[in-house]
Amino acid sequence: MSLTADDVNKIAHLARLGIDKQDVAAYANDLSGMLDLMTQMAEVNTDHVEPMAHPMDQAQRLRADAVTELNHREAFQAIAPQVEAGLYLVPKVIE
């Protein structure tokens, strides 16, 4: 299976990932190469195989619904690109 430059641009948009125009062809080629590797999987019959999401097959551990963390807003915002009055700033979303 091979991907086109258009496919790559669509995937990049889904991932909100900027890629340089001159690199698009190379990504299409690399991803196509990866997809070629994956054709090996299609040749294997997995009809009655349970998918494995996690090595331990364990259930998600639950905990009591109790407060365990203190408020670290100031420490977390100290490393943010742009904050004001305790809020994260981004470009205007609604005109």
Place this chain on the structure above:
Amino acid sequence: MHNKTLTELSLGLQAKTFSSVELTQFFLNRIDQHQQLNAYITVTPELALAQAKAADQRIANGRSDLLTGIPIAQKDIFCTQGVTTTCGSKMLANFTAPYNATVIEKFNQAGAVMLGKLNMDEFAMGSSNETSYYGAVKNPWNINTVPGGSSGGSAAAVSARLAVCATGTDTGGSIRQPAALCGITGLKPTYGRVSRYGMIAYASSLDQGGPMTRSAEDAAIMLQAMAGFDEKDSTSVDMPVPDYRAGLTKSLVGLKIGLPKEFFGEGLNDDVAATLAVAIEEYRKLGAEMIDISMPNLKLAIPAYYVIAPAECSANLSRFDGVRYGYRCESPVDLTDLYTRSRGEGFGKEVKRRILMGTYALSTGYYDAYYLKAQKIRRLISEDFKTALATVDVIMGPVTPNTAFGIGEKMADPIAMYLSDIYTIAINLAGVPAMSIPAGFVAGMPVGLQLIGDYFSEDRLLNIAHQYQQVTDWHTYIPTGFE
């Protein structure tokens, strides 16, 4: 001083033959002298000397443990409070972690001294350390070759004695492969054995932290400090941690070693194969029995991994959005531009390649064909390990098909780079523990032997590695120029 083992250094500190401050300064000087290896991203001399001073105080008060005062280094994937934590990326070049990873916390509690943060492939995605934003690390055995990856800085630093020991993380071979290529001992524990809290995520169902050391005994000491249940990691396993050092001396008489034919077939370099045959023969002399086995689904590990790992990576790395922390592009015109350009400018090519692959595999219409299929294949691979480990105690094989390749050699062909991880990836998919131990040299470059055990059999693996290191000296060799 740098050729002493962790145990010897620990005894020296307890006996006050030298102080932790002296030992720490000695290693800081070595780091400074050997900057050409590019093993460290950040060196933290002030913090290290302050920790060393505190360790000396603790030793004087008789409250020390084996790691107290020992200068170690951390892979730059572990969040370290107040210290730049880059994960090898431009995205986190300005990121000062606001909290400690559990692994960092545990070493702090043990009184270990942190010399600095080690270079790595960007977000642990790579097999050569060449994807690091901070430049490639060089292999101390030949500076024109790669140290392996992604824990390449860790392997180079331990091999060149720029730290007594180091941490690494392993998603598809990132502890074992660089350990093999740099001639050191590396252990990837069972998934869930070491807390992932504060360890920057790449592929969450595969990532596992572990020790990178000069010997199995040192690895036992380090793992003792790292392992254990952590309620802050929802996939941490609540099981008792055995005394790893206590098990090292057990005899190997009657040990059943499985040799999968898939590990010794086409693709394995003849000289590497011959070196491994000698190493395996050594185990026969120690009383082990060899059993030929087959693991027919191993060949599917690479395609399954390159669906599952990128899929998890694309989800994990969506947190880097230029809003809360990390890199933000200049003058974004709107929110989409902010996300797209911050991520486009902040991530390197290999990371982008995997985000694209993962996004595609998870997108509408392709999920069943790729992601679900890969998870089913993962089950088949895992069953192969269960079947094999029901009849043998340990599986042995190569870590890498060849010794270290040249810097730049595989960067133009990502698929060739992926294929070099053929012997390590299946282990992560199954979640079992595995080690790489030094087993000889081919044309002056180290060769690693891989030991793979059943879930939570780290004690047995360390025992098997230690017994080999009692009758061989491959783990004591030092690269020229670093004696």
